Amino acid sequence: MRMSMEREKVRFLSGGTECAAWHYPGTNGACVVMAPGGGVTKEPGADPFAARFHAAGFGVLAFDYRRFGESGGVPRQILDIKEQLADWRAAIACAAALPEVDPARVAAWGFSASGGHIFQVAARAPQLAAAIAQTPLADGPVASRRAMAYQTRWGMLRLTVSELASTVREFTRVPDPDPRR
Structure with a gap:
């Protein structure tokens, strides 16, 4: 049985800046928080992966870092690791507060630069049920x-x-x- 890929826009604050996300409601109470790598936005960077998690029953919260994609913040296209780590913390808190999500079943997933962030995110977020770093850029x-x-x-x-x-x-x-751009 194939699940519908319906998603809704969600916004959350991080450091006073509004971050944009897509929420794919799941059916099993778990939620995977994901961010794309480097300067990529959630559209090409998360959608294919979100579809697979969603098809398995997981909720997904795919977000754009501040200064990228649909998120606020200027100047644009500036990669600031401290801000991105704060955006992760805010996204995880947002996901844990979603109505169908069990806060004890939230996971973090990232690839490339975001995969590199996963190590610090997981070390500082003991409430995470899992952390997945796909092809992490661990040493910039x-x-x-x-x-x-x-x-x-x-x-x-x-x-x-x-x-x-x-x-x-x-x-x-x-x-x-x-x-x-």
Whole structure:
């Protein structure tokens, strides 16, 4: 039997900023809280995985970190690990308060950068029933140095100029010419 993939938008506060999430109600009382990796949003980063958990009866709360996707916060596209860890704590509290969720059956799931966060999240949240780190980025500086070995100088220059331009636009409130970012 295939379950319906109905989901509802949920919002919760983290550090005074509203974070956006999708809640997929489950049937077994458990809930998997998930966040996508790096600068990816919940749309492409969580939906395929949420569908599998949901089909198995689990509730899912898939959220965007502040400054990303549908969540609030400026400047946009800034990855701040301390803020993201706070967003995890707020998302876990939100999931535990959902009507069909047993607070003792909440799990955390992340991949890539979020998978790396799972280690700290689980260490600081003893109430979690489970923690899943899929292909975690556990050592950012080492991974960055290794990635640099495969990057051209021209590619790094283009990325740096693009990021600087994005930051200037955020601070000067000039609309981004590419709304897909």
